[in-house]
Amino acid sequence: MECKLVPSVCSYCGTGCGVLFEVINNKIVGTLPMKTHPVNEGKLCIKGWNLHEHVNSILRLKQPLVKTFGRFMKTDWDEAIQLTADRFKEIIAKHGPDSIGVLVSAKITNEENYLAQKLARAVIGTNNVDHCARL
Amino acid sequence: MKEQIKSWLEQGTVDVFLGYREVDHHPIPWCFTQEAIEEVDDLVVSPARYSLEKIATHMAAEDPDIRIGMLARDCNNRALNVLYVWNQLRPEQVVTVEANCCPSPLKEHADCSYLEPGTVGAYKKAVGIDNHLRLEAVEAYGPEEGRNRWMYEFQKCIKCYGCRNICPVCFCRECSLDHDDLVGTGPLLPDIPIFHLVRAVHMAGRCIDCGLCEDACPMDIPLRLLYQKVNRIAMDLFDYRTGTSGDQPPFSILGDRVTLEPKPIQPVTGAEA
Numbered sequence A: 001m002e003c004k005l006v007p008s009v010c011s012y013c014g015t016g017c018g019v020l021f022e023v024i025n026n027k028i029v030g031t032l033p034m035k036t037h038p039v040n041e042g043k044l045c046i047k048g049w050n051l052h053e054h055v056n057s058i059l060r061l062k063q064p065l066v067k068t069f070g071r072f073m074k075t076d077w078d079e080a081i082q083l084t085a086d087r088f089k090e091i092i093a094k095h096g097p098d099s100i101g102v103l104v105s106a107k108i109t110n111e112e113n114y115l116a117q118k119l120a121r122a123v124i125g126t127n128n129v130d131h132c133a134r135l
Numbered sequence B: 001m002k003e004q005i006k007s008w009l010e011q012g013t014v015d016v017f018l019g020y021r022e023v024d025h026h027p028i029p030w031c032f033t034q035e036a037i038e039e040v041d042d043l044v045v046s047p048a049r050y051s052l053e054k055i056a057t058h059m060a061a062e063d064p065d066i067r068i069g070m071l072a073r074d075c076n077n078r079a080l081n082v083l084y085v086w087n088q089l090r091p092e093q094v095v096t097v098e099a100n101c102c103p104s105p106l107k108e109h110a111d112c113s114y115l116e117p118g119t120v121g122a123y124k125k126a127v128g129i130d131n132h133l134r135l136e137a138v139e140a141y142g143p144e145e146g147r148n149r150w151m152y153e154f155q156k157c158i159k160c161y162g163c164r165n166i167c168p169v170c171f172c173r174e175c176s177l178d179h180d181d182l183v184g185t186g187p188l189l190p191d192i193p194i195f196h197l198v199r200a201v202h203m204a205g206r207c208i209d210c211g212l213c214e215d216a217c218p219m220d221i222p223l224r225l226l227y228q229k230v231n232r233i234a235m236d237l238f239d240y241r242t243g244t245s246g247d248q249p250p251f252s253i254l255g256d257r258v259t260l261e262p263k264p265i266q267p268v269t270g271a272e273a
């Protein structure tokens, strides 16, 4: 019997509540609020309480999908990123960099948000950056 | 204590021992095993309480024969008694190491580092219910004012189900609170007061007054007082003190026959809330 409580951060919104995943025999069976976490002090909303359900859901996407002839086909990350880069290049060449916008998210870290705007400004060449907190 | 736990693990008295260990300065429940016995040196009696017995029931559901050692405050022990009564764990599969506990009508003289009274705002004091009042003080509000004050508390509920999820003695596979015919499960506000009263009724003869639900309630609803009320009835009518013995509660309709006799009913003196 292997039982562990693994500290983590809720992935649903930008608040960043501390959670503990209850892992029994390598399966996440439950989520608990972390009592000593400074953000949520032992409390969670209904989404946080049910984090383990989306981790275990059969509907969860575990790899990238590419829409080919109107249908989603499974692919790997290398191919998906290459394809996106190629399409971006095509669009930028045809319509200019401002035809692309980057929407970032409260669910990722500050640092990842920073990197995303860097990608938008330095690589794509546009100031069209926005954040879900402003939508 | 650590030597005792180590010897239990070494001799196979228990397969696992549930206690706490600090991870990045956070005390979290930790499952100590014989394979990693050196970890027992890091065992702490955490000031933050978690329902270790609930984790134990989840392990027992995977492996019914598992023997579990557990760090137990008084509330953990009361919860264990209720879990034995309801066949969620077997007394012979659990051994405990005692730790200090929190004050409760079921255990007057005790101290818990965690349940320190927080500050209660003036508005809540004026229109709602101060979580730190004693039950008698809440009952003294009388039926009408009492109802208004409780409704003020209930209407704050965001229906996170945290009170049920964290509760050591809530283990039903199908919970009434998830059942659309009994309690509207969809939108907010939840159906009040029925959402809270359904749970309150279920807590009669079951709630062991650990206060974890109130700790977990994001809206600071005085849930512990609510369940103290229903258990006061169990105490007054049947002389049943939840969690203090392995006796069947007076309200079980399934399983073994109820053997408890009602206590002779005393004339009602105080006002009913």
Ligand code: SF4
Binding pocket: B163, B166, B167, B168, B169, B170, B203, B206, B207, B208, B209, B210, B211, B212, B213, B214, B223, B224, B227
């Ligand atoms: S105090 Fe709350 S969490 Fe504890 S047993 Fe009672 S209802 Fe459950």
Ligand code: SF4
Binding pocket: B164, B169, B170, B171, B172, B174, B175, B176, B177, B198, B199, B202, B203
């Ligand atoms: S609220 Fe009632 S039905 Fe739901 S888990 Fe608790 S005791 Fe069971």
Ligand code: SF4
Binding pocket: B156, B157, B158, B159, B160, B161, B162, B163, B164, B213, B216, B217, B218, B219, B220, B221, B223
């Ligand atoms: S924990 Fe509080 S807010 Fe959440 S469902 Fe229970 S009473 Fe409502």
